[in-house]
Amino acid sequence: MARRFLLLVAVLLATPAWAPAWAKDTIILASTTSTEQSGLFGHILPVFEKATGIEVKVVAVGTGQALAMGAKGDADALLVHDRVGESKLVADGHGIDRRDVMFNDFVLIGPRSDPAAIKGVKDAKEALRKIAAAAAPFASRGDDSGTHRMEIRLWKAAGIDADARGKWYRETGSGMGPTLNIAAGLDAYVIADRATWANFKNRQNLVILSEGDPVLYNPYGSILVNPARHPSVKAEAARRWHEWLTSAPGKAAIASYKINGAQVFFPLDGSAPVR
């Protein structure tokens, strides 16, 4: 009878496994939740795979964690948005050949009722000062992500001291999507990247109130994990991805990704953003 039970367990264990087709080249790309949630990868990865036969497996985490994955050699390439962190990874010898790839931008979002009256205010710093003056609820990522670091710099530039922010300032400690969910629930102001916002469904009363200030531009960089430092990385396949992403076909694929008809990522090739 014990045997019967073990047999049951054995049957359960023998659930069919897909034979993974590791015959083709695959690389691990550490990237940010905002790029993944925007849907960009679903658009450009098939193009790349068709051109090269290389499959890119995306692990979407916060920029801080993506950089840590690079430093441990757990990814083959990175696509992230934190200039300071990116330069540090390269300076520490874990990353090589950092290149500009594209940028998108951040937008200031808030409830339609707009208690701080920031609608149409072009200057993002001025908008933040008005939110602080009105003590209107503001949802911050609070997770040390690329977006959070940008927001902190912006408050500082606006001359509003972190300690002076009152109860209206709420740190969610979570990703862009969850923070938008919280902002929607609280009718709070929030800074989000345009791509995540464009794909976000649970908007309730939230609308874009302020956009277009150059301080809100958000550049993405591609970095290869250093094979000299981490011999297990798939250096050759990762290099092909890196080259493709910064080549004309890669840029064309990025530029052709649209959400509801609007382009959200702009390849960095010298051409000025259209907005």
Place this chain on the structure above:
Amino acid sequence: MDDLGEAFLIALQLIAVGDRELLRTVELSLRVSLTASGLAFVLGAPLGTFLAIQSFSARPVLLVVSNALLGLPSVVVGLVAYLVLSRAGPLGGLGLLFTWEAMVFAQVLLTLPIVVVLSYRATETYWTDYRDSLVVLGSSRLQSVSLLIAAARGALVTVFLAAFGRAIAEVGAIMMVGGNIRGHTRTMTTTIALETSRGDLALALGLGLILVALTLLVSSLAFVLNRRMSDF
């Protein structure tokens, strides 16, 4: 509350059209969680039973530690599994990080304490009852363990289901070691987490309903099998 109604509709729709991506996700979720809870059972049930029949000085310590591990947060297990499987970690050479096997590894760690503790509880009473007869018959420890497992099989099915339940419902550990990679390591729970963060609450809830239906199916199957086995 129209999200709730919409969720039901979405769930029905996905099932009705046999959505390909959904089927793959369901298959992966079941494969990972059944393999993990099965392995944890094969390792943990004999261990728990052994603890029930064998008294030794380290036993209370082992039991207290196993009990404490029941409350282990899955993100902590995920973090430990991540560091172990990381290319720089002790098992990094296996290259398992961000594969389905990595998720199984994490879930075995997560469910093993449950199986050990509950198997101990399940077989303990039988041991009190049968101890003398088994000693008189001169059965070895191995024989005693298998006899007790056979005797307690009904309760052990519940033990397996408890382990499976924790595994299939869990998201923190597999998110960390699996990476939620589309088409490779994206399970039901990580998809639900992703869709929630994208603000598609109705779709997330719809997937949640399908997950509940799945666990119901597995526990009904186990119930029927258990009935059958008891007939012998």
